[in-house]
Amino acid sequence: MDPVVAGLVIVAVGLLLCFLGVGSVHLAVIASGFGLGWMLGDLFGASQTTALLVGVLGGLVAWIAVAFVFKLASFFIGIVTGAVIGAKLYGTVSGDSGNWVLAAIIVVAVAAACGFLADKYRRRALLWLTTIGGAGIVLGGLGRVSPDTLGFLRDPSPGWEQVVSFLAWAALALAGWLVQRRLFAKRLGITRGEEPATR
Numbered sequence: 001m002d003p004v005v006a007g008l009v010i011v012a013v014g015l016l017l018c019f020l021g022v023g024s025v026h027l028a029v030i031a032s033g034f035g036l037g038w039m040l041g042d043l044f045g046a047s048q049t050t051a052l053l054v055g056v057l058g059g060l061v062a063w064i065a066v067a068f069v070f071k072l073a074s075f076f077i078g079i080v081t082g083a084v085i086g087a088k089l090y091g092t093v094s095g096d097s098g099n100w101v102l103a104a105i106i107v108v109a110v111a112a113a114c115g116f117l118a119d120k121y122r123r124r125a126l127l128w129l130t131t132i133g134g135a136g137i138v139l140g141g142l143g144r145v146s147p148d149t150l151g152f153l154r155d156p157s158p159g160w161e162q163v164v165s166f167l168a169w170a171a172l173a174l175a176g177w178l179v180q181r182r183l184f185a186k187r188l189g190i191t192r193g194e195e196p197a198t199r
Helices: 003-023 025-043 048-068 070-094 100-145 147-153 160-183
Strands: none
Touching: 003 025, 003 048, 003 100, 003 160, 025 048, 025 070, 025 100, 048 070, 070 100, 070 160, 100 147, 100 160, 147 160
16 A cells, blocks of 8 residues: 555544544544554554554444443543553654563553543543544654655654654644534533533
């Protein structure tokens, strides 16, 4: 598969999660599952086609799993999106070290923490998690679209690349947070100047 096409698909999924994730549980589940599958495949050196296939299967499995345990949907979305965030965090901090044990510890720890936060604070946590996870997916996709100029967004080298990658991730997540708060204010229970309702 053409790297640019693969990168654009990944960017599109990330944008959906970052800017529309809290608007639909189904969209958030599928996009998070796709992002998790793709990021893990990418972190462990799978080919682009394989990483996309793992992403599609991840989205499908996540959606089916949530359909069976819909009462725990917030917790499950939190876990899957948290795993996406953990994978991006590992990739940003460690670059291309290939330390599988550290990757597993970070991904599992962040996924578990995000799952519990999503279960406890539901809408508020899901708003943050979908924007942060979606932004991470977008940056990974941009790194694939233009590896010569933007490749550092996917695999930053220690130093300035890590700082710029992290700042770009934070800025895009903040933009997604602002857009979702405005688009889904009613769903989030936001009235002028208020924080989202927790339940």
